[in-house]
Amino acid sequence: MLNSLRRLWHTPRWRWSILVILLLGGCSAVTVHQLDARFGTPEPRDRVVSGDSLAGRHWEDEVKPILETRCVVCHGCYDAPCQLKMSSAAGIDRGINPAPVYDGTRLLAANLTRLFEDADSTAEWRDMNFSPVLNERNDSALANLEGSVLFRSLSQKRKQPLPVTEEGLLPEDRFDLSLNRSQVCAPIERYDAFAEDHPDWGMPYALPQISDEEHRTLVNWLAQGSPMTKVRPVSEALVPRIQQVEAFLNGDSLKQRLMSRYIYEHLFLTHLYFPEAKGANGRPIFFSLVRSSTPPGEPIQRISSRRPYDAPYAAYPGDGRDVMPHDEAGRPRVYYRLWQERSTILAKNHLPYSLSDARLERWQSLFLAPDYTVDDLPGYDLKTASNPFLTFEAIPAESRYRFMLDESQNTIMGFIKGPVCRGQVAVDVINDHFWVSFTDPSLFSLPQVERTLAREGENLSLPAEQSSNALPISSWIKFERKQQAYLQAKQKLMMQAYEDGNLRLDMQLLWDGSGWQGGEGGDHNPNAALTVYRHFDNAAVMKGLVGNVPKTAWVIDYPMLERIHYLLVAGFDVYGNLGHQLTTRLYMDFLRMEGENNLLALLPAGERQAVHDSWYQDVDSGLEKLLFKKPPQFDAPSDIVWTPGELSSPEKARIGLMRRLRERLAPELVHERSLETLEDDAVRRELKALGEVSGLAASLLPEVTIIALEREGSEHPQLFSVLRNSAHANITSLFDEEANRRPERDTLDVLRGVAGDYPNAFWHLTPESLQGLARRVAVLKDEADYRQLMADIGVRRTDPRFWQFSDSVLRANYADRPVEAGLLDYNRLQNR
Template sequence: MPDLLRRLWRIPRWRWSIVLVLLLGGCSAVAIHQLDERFGPASPRERVVSHDSLAGRQWEDEVKPVIETRCVVCHGCYDAPCQLKMSSAAGIDRGMNPAPVYDGTRLLAANLTRMFEDADTTEQWRSMDFSPVLNERFDSPAANLEGSVLFRALSQKRKAPLPVTEDGLLPEDRFDLSLNRSQVCAPVEGYDKFAEDHPDWGMPYALPQVSDEEHRTLVNWLAKGGAMTGPAPLPQTLMPHIEQAERFFNGDSLKQRLMNRYIYEHLFLSHVYFPDIKGADGRPVFFKLVRSSTPPGEPIKRISTRRPYDAPYASYTADERASMPHDEAGRPRVYYRLWQERATILAKNHLPYALDDARFKRWQALFLTPDYPVDDLPDYDLRTASNPFLTFEAIPAESRYRFMLDESQNTIMGFIKGPVCRGQVAVDVINDHFWVGFTDPKMFSHPEVERTLADEGKNLSLPAEQSSNALPISSWVKFESKQTAYLKAKQRLMSQAYLDGDLRLDERVLWDGSGWTEGPGQGRNPNAALTIYRHFDNAAVMKGLVGGVPKTGWIIDYPMLERIHYLLVAGFDVYGNLGHQLVTRLYMDFLRMEGENNLLVLLPAGERQAVHDSWYHDVSPGLVELLFKKPPQFDAPSGIVWTPQELSSPNQARLGLMRRMQERLAPELGHERSLSNVEDEHVRHELQALAAVQGVSASLMPEVTIVALEDGTDDSPRLYSVLRNSAHANITSLFDEEKNRRPEEDTLDVLRGVAGDYPNAFWRLTPDTLTGLAERVAALETEEDYRALQADIGVRRTDPRFWEFSDSVLRTNYADRPVEAGLLDYNRLENR
């Protein structure tokens, strides 16, 4: 026996890997054979039934609400565990795939697996390594249950309810709650082994089990075969609005077609809706603006490409292209259509955008009324198509800028809620809390500006021109050189405008929201200023200057805003390789610094460098030389009249500038997030005191805490959010953010409503438990102190009342924000 052990020990590791694969494969084959012998071979089946059928009504009224509120809160979007997206019937039927979408280490771009785009049938998904979670063998109650991963996972939870330690937490050695945890995506044939290895991992994972009634509902549905409905029938009152919109989006003139390509490439992620029409649930019916090979009036045939500006018919055969409608130049036509959203609305990727008569009139005034020639349409060559300054050069820059400013929150939310909404490499390039203003769009009506943008078009190119595979170092060097050249041209333009008297470095540089509507009685746009909160690897964008005065701010001009969109939304590929993701992150460094420098030039000239340096403490000498050679790109004196106190220190100058932003913009901005609007004086005082907590005590708080304040008057609590603003010496580190943390400088903001799509903690308060809460939080010194507080007022992920509380928050959030609200994501709930 010892000799045998010695021989086994000498077997190379790679051979052990082969042996292990063969053994596991053999076990899987045995399990498949057993299931096939009892219930027949697996084959995808049709599960979609009509809405007015008995099975359809049961799905809509009983099953779907449970799936959404108990499953989709973790299984939605790209970051759904095992790619199991349960936010639609098609996603449930597609099943799961162990390959992660978010992978910052892959050397080559991954194959696309986007719902409703990269496969049309369940059979096609099976060929792309997706395994079912519903039974695909004989249609009998026994087979439908035993052959369903979903049933197995629910039953496993009943057999092994959530284990809880004495202090109310999950045992850390039995659960991995990290976002990048290894995923075990067991198909039904291997589920027994999975349950044996991980008995506590029944579904919902690391959360309480569903109620007995909900369990019966799901089991009954599964036993009957898992019938589901497709998209809800559209209200007849919507049809004229859809027809009007599609007529607008498919005009025949070159000018109209260029305009609609521009609109599509900026709104392809948005959920467009008609505000006057509601669906059966009382909420708007949402659509996606898509490219189709078929014109209005015919069924939509989506044209799906990796990016919205990729050549639409590159993958089509010559015969397919020949059979399509062509324009007068012999090019196959691309039509822009409204495709009804099939999936449940998730807050983390919800970008609502209203379409109405005023919107179409606005676009007419911006794009069609101005007199400019469009002699031909741009092609889809990647180097041109990825660069909006070349593709859309014919459209006046002011028109493009005003289009993006009209809904600047939507524009900026694209890089927060779009493909890069998940992943530290994407959003750790920004500070935790900062204000954003915009340069006045009238500045881009000057011919000199148009000429500079045209001349600098190639220097404004973006990493996506290299497709989804890039070499990070050489790419970064190339784009750094282009950015430097563009900034020099920008500096020359600003210097000449300053000398000519066309540029004044004072508050009037900032757009104040004017020019929002056409004609008499022009209104002001609440998108004139935004606030961004970053929570490690995700973020939130709000209208107005929200929260306390932040350390930093940006002033965004048109070239910067356009590049943000084409860098992080239109041009970013979440399936791209390491180089693509890394170069994207590094390029965003350029844009952040450009926005900061736009703000710095409004400060007193003698304070600019010191304020800049306060944002970049402890940066290594190499990075200083590489990234920060000369931070303020423009050295003319500020036109603001400063008080002696504001000139007393760099910090006072910074605070003075932020106050002037508020004075310039605050009258036009909404204040729905502000505690000043809380009517109950006691509640307002206590919450404002909580917002004043700073330092180490604040650093012990979660990044996003959703507070439900129950006063006993009705079933709907009042919702607030406590946000931790994590201070950093600088944000130049790619992967080791913790080393730059300054917890002694952390602050809190308390806002009305739900502010953050990924809550880390829940609090359940009454007016009594709210009293003195600020003092309790300010007294936090250790992790044990925080856990004691959470045990008292928190609703932990282990709490038996968790789902009841979650439903209450969801109902109230929908009532507060019927258009903007969506399901929250629970993948970041803490175990503290």
């Protein structure tokens, strides 16, 4: 026996495991003084090792995958508890900060704490009130464990496993799973007090403990000083492609420089990739487009500003103008570079954008081939820079619009996945399910349209011109007046075009995807039709007109699409104050109503008001009517030939218009989400029947349920999503959405694949257990019925199989969508 223990002690893997046992049995309260006396004073250390070293390979192959699949699923973005972003080595080393990024009540904008941008070293993060989760005292095995918050939180879970009620749930009085819960961000010096006050809160929080093998792996890594690697350099074969893109984006002519600024301000949040290049995991290598003070060929010196259109010299201390390079005319010269992503890809902020062979040719044809002149470059004063209609007036509007339409899914996803990670400011202003189409971009080649856009530039200004500190009421009044003035000018332009015969109110008004020359899908672009599913404070965007016929749809034109981007992506500051966030939300109401009214213009004139009113039922009087009064209506008759039946009621006219929308966009409709493509007839029938459940039974289901259908002999489960479409009388409420809920009208859509980045529940099924599921769901009457359903087919967050099941879903999702997939977010998993 003694010899066996000696052999284990001389095995590094087990040496630290034995040490863990000793520590768990002998940990006592430690104070700052005691820690300093035993292990020295804390000081950030360099943990970076070569990827080719033994420690580097151990990190890449064994440690990092555990942290990703067990930790990053909750700690990956701005909404990570205590700002602990574990999706990169730099984020782990940075540590925790008690200040929440999401704070809708702050009166002044908060200081920026963006990883890779707002500090260059761990020492700088310490000066910004970040505390370490790794040991920063003496580098010894004992100190590396006892001085680590990460180790202590993992060990706490081992000492106090997840408490579970007889129903298989977490006791509600011991866990707070609300998104805005108070966070306790205990540094190592106060960790004992935290553990005593919250013994159940070991990590992973409110989820099962990780396996013994995973625990040993992490403990061994922590004991050895937590060595991590930098991002692996790209292969030599990829270097020429990067050089090609950077050369294109850094031409010297004013025309090229204006083009590159426009492209950057629209793609700064996207994950760019070369389709032919794959990483070690078989998935693409992603890049971000960044501004740098150094040209291609030199190391990137990233320019980090609050917004992408802020003056580049403002990122430097003092005036900054002397630090920035300048051209011969004295203008600041920035360079647009491809910066390799350092963080694990998370589905909730993943915006993939292909840099295919044809992409640069497409940009050349849109921005450089047209005959226009750029006499000078626009400056960076906030009033102008925040308004793309002023900044990029020289670029033809049709070119700008087609650029955004080429990847309209990416464009729309920007305001849902972009700077927010938790998008209630952006998405509680939209319905739970709606379709999106776009006006024909050739309309914006007309001279009178170009002139109107130029003349209305001031009226198209956006709240971000007031930076991140705005006064909500006065700001809203200002922008409401501008919006009304713009809509009147738009209505006048449309009436003149209608009378001149240049505009017909029929389905030909909508872009059908033609004019596409830059993709792999032929001459038509599948981005012409989109579907948005909203789930309270997050949403999903997919190509095609997906699901059952929704209540409403948007028809988006160029000025609306551009403003959506500059309002909610380029101009939105998640660190902004209450006024900025509230004014942004109110302005988005303007845009939603404008998109809806563009659709209404296609209906028979006599049915437009009734359809509009059906979308805005029970709107309160007073302030609500003031804020959401109906915008100017376009009153020319529709040129669509309607059947007598369609003219018999507003609802039939609406359904008829939705049918024509499908017909118009049929060549572009993507069917990958449709259950019709399933080969198994029994599975298809059952899932379609589930999608027909509505009313109270549907309202008892969560917003996003992921089904994993296991088949014997299959490598991965087949994934489906059950989406609850929450019905509302209207979506005008700023603060009490629940008051407008109408659960008796709720519906379900069942789609192929993962169709939500924040699952609320998981179901584990086989073809046999699937049979009869729709009938069972249809008769759900109360919470007790739902909990029994979860007990039978669900994989709850308390389930001992949870992590094994989670891994199978992740692998299947990557197999289904290797480019689009990323880690899911588990912060919204329900306790039901």
